[in-house]
Amino acid sequence: MTRSEGSEDGIRLAVSTVILTMRRDGSAAPRIALPLVRRTRAPHAGDWALPGGWLDVREGLAAAAARTLAETTGLAPSYLEQLYAFGAVDRAPGRVISVVYWALLREDLVDQQLAERRSAGVEIENVEWFDASDLPTLAFDHARIVEYAAWRLRNKAGYSRVAQGFLPPEFTLADLREAYETILGRKLDPANFRRQVDATRTLIPTNAFRTGSHRPARLYRDATDVELADRGPLASDETRTS
Amino acid sequence: MTRSEGSEDGIRLAVSTVILTMRRDGSAAPRIALPLVRRTRAPHAGDWALPGGWLDVREGLAAAAARTLAETTGLAPSYLEQLYAFGAVDRAPGRVISVVYWALLREDLVDQQLAERRSAGVEIENVEWFDASDLPTLAFDHARIVEYAAWRLRNKAGYSRVAQGFLPPEFTLADLREAYETILGRKLDPANFRRQVDATRTLIPTNAFRTGSHRPARLYRDATDVELADRGPLASDETRTS
Numbered sequence: 174m175t176r177s178e179g180s181e182d183g184i185r186l187a188v189s190t191v192i193l194t195m196r197r198d199g200s201a202a203p204r205i206a207l208p209l210v211r212r213t214r215a216p217h218a219g220d221w222a223l224p225g226g227w228l229d230v231r232e233g234l235a236a237a238a239a240r241t242l243a244e245t246t247g248l249a250p251s252y253l254e255q256l257y258a259f260g261a262v263d264r265a266p267g268r269v270i271s272v273v274y275w276a277l278l279r280e281d282l283v284d285q286q287l288a289e290r291r292s293a294g295v296e297i298e299n300v301e302w303f304d305a306s307d308l309p310t311l312a313f314d315h316a317r318i319v320e321y322a323a324w325r326l327r328n329k330a331g332y333s334r335v336a337q338g339f340l341p342p343e344f345t346l347a348d349l350r351e352a353y354e355t356i357l358g359r360k361l362d363p364a365n366f367r368r369q370v371d372a373t374r375t376l377i378p379t380n381a382f383r384t385g386s387h388r389p390a391r392l393y394r395d396a397t398d399v400e401l402a403d404r405g406p407l408a409s410d411e412t413r414t415s
Numbered sequence: 416m417t418r419s420e421g422s423e424d425g426i427r428l429a430v431s432t433v434i435l436t437m438r439r440d441g442s443a444a445p446r447i448a449l450p451l452v453r454r455t456r457a458p459h460a461g462d463w464a465l466p467g468g469w470l471d472v473r474e475g476l477a478a479a480a481a482r483t484l485a486e487t488t489g490l491a492p493s494y495l496e497q498l499y500a501f502g503a504v505d506r507a508p509g510r511v512i513s514v515v516y517w518a519l520l521r522e523d524l525v526d527q528q529l530a531e532r533r534s535a536g537v538e539i540e541n542v543e544w545f546d547a548s549d550l551p552t553l554a555f556d557h558a559r560i561v562e563y564a565a566w567r568l569r570n571k572a573g574y575s576r577v578a579q580g581f582l583p584p585e586f587t588l589a590d591l592r593e594a595y596e597t598i599l600g601r602k603l604d605p606a607n608f609r610r611q612v613d614a615t616r617t618l619i620p621t622n623a624f625r626t627g628s629h630r631p632a633r634l635y636r637d638a639t640d641v642e643l644a645d646r647g648p649l650a651s652d653e654t655r656t657s
Binding site: 183184185186228230231232233234255257258260261262268270272331332 | 500
């Protein structure tokens with residue numbers, strides 16, 4: 174393949190990131206939320222867009238996603254995974270292929286990172302957080318991209334331990350169930366859930382308990398030596414409830 | 416975002432396709448195989464590469480994958496899915512991002528399509544089929560790409576009906592189990608397999624039977640109104656045998 178064999182002229186490559194967190198305001202049920210950046214220039218000036226930017230010729234795709242995410246939102250996810258390359262001919266003026274990443278970030282780390290940026294004098298402008306289920310007008314095909322990311326998250330919850338991305342290293346079974354319920358948008362039976370989690374043997378009980386207004390709940394942590402995929406506690410649940 | 420905001424200069428966009436079939440030679444166990452194209456020019460002249468080519472500025476990504484696959488191999492898959500965008504800085508001279516697709520094609524359709532091309536006078540040159548487990552020297556990072564596609568296939572077999580992509584519209588449970596065994600590289604217990612398939616309710620028994628040297632085996636077809644993902648007959652198997 175030489176340059177003259179094909180036409181790449183006029184094709185530009187961008188990266189964007191859908192970074193999701195699970196937010197809890199007061200006692201309400203938690204919700205999936207993401208940061209968007211308000212566009213200050215045409216096209217789509219005033220609309221909201223995913224954090225992102227152009228790929229630099231000397232940087233890898235994931236590195237570009239992390240860099241542009243940090244530049245626009247101040248956030249650094251612990252987990253970043255490629256979602257999809259969007260390349261419809263008419264998705265933007267000219268021809269732009271967007272390689273989109275998705276990331277999960279715990280709410281407490283979001284707060285911590287933004288506080289660190291503020292104390293370092295970094296100003297994050299034109300960024301707001303929105304509920305994934307209540308989005309403003311999005312630029313380009315970004316509404317479709319967010320929709321696809323939310324689908325991937327739900328889908329992945331069926332066969333991997335993706336929900337743990339919203340939780341601190343130690344959590345109760347109720348915390349884990351709530352994360353899955355938030356992702357899937359439906360209630361799960363606590364006894365069934367516990368049985369399925371037990372069957373996967375991916376959680377390690379600690380000797381610590383959370384105490385409070387309820388009876389003490391044991392804290393668990395992830396068995397990090399077990400592969401993430403194919404073993405989610407909801408895999409057989411998804412089949413059974415179909 | 417305007418052109419001056421970022422540098423896309425020198426970044427070229429290619430598409431490639433990993434198209435897999437399940438081949439059976441005589442009575443041997445079937446194997447996963449794929450077509451590769453021998454490179455006739457530098458870089459990597461003489462090495463084998465995935466079918467592909469440059470993205471045209473006026474064509475969608477999947478359309479480009481289908482076009483370049485047809486141009487190089489004469490094949491037209493019934494199913495084409497984006498695999499991943501590979502973009503390491505040093506993967507090719509210059510900077511080339513390859514959006515890679517993967518496809519499954521039944522062996523009988525491979526033979527049929529190639530026969531049609533031949534009778535239409537189309538010459539397919541420099542293409543050979545290789546076992547996925549016994550590949551020649553591949554150009555660029557294509558060995559890693561094929562490895563990733565094989566992993567995705569195995570992984571996907573755990574939670575979707577991907578194995579059906581290797582089978583004709585009507586098949587026996589033994590056919591389906593053999594396809595899963597070929598993908599996963601291990602034997603599955605026939606009774607367990609049947610129970611799991613039954614539980615997913617994704618197969619519809621027909622009134623037809625295959626007869627031959629064994630006792631007649633009922634033919635099944637896919638329940639095409641059921642979603643592909645999250646309901647694979649092996650989802651709970653993968654969990655149990657872990």
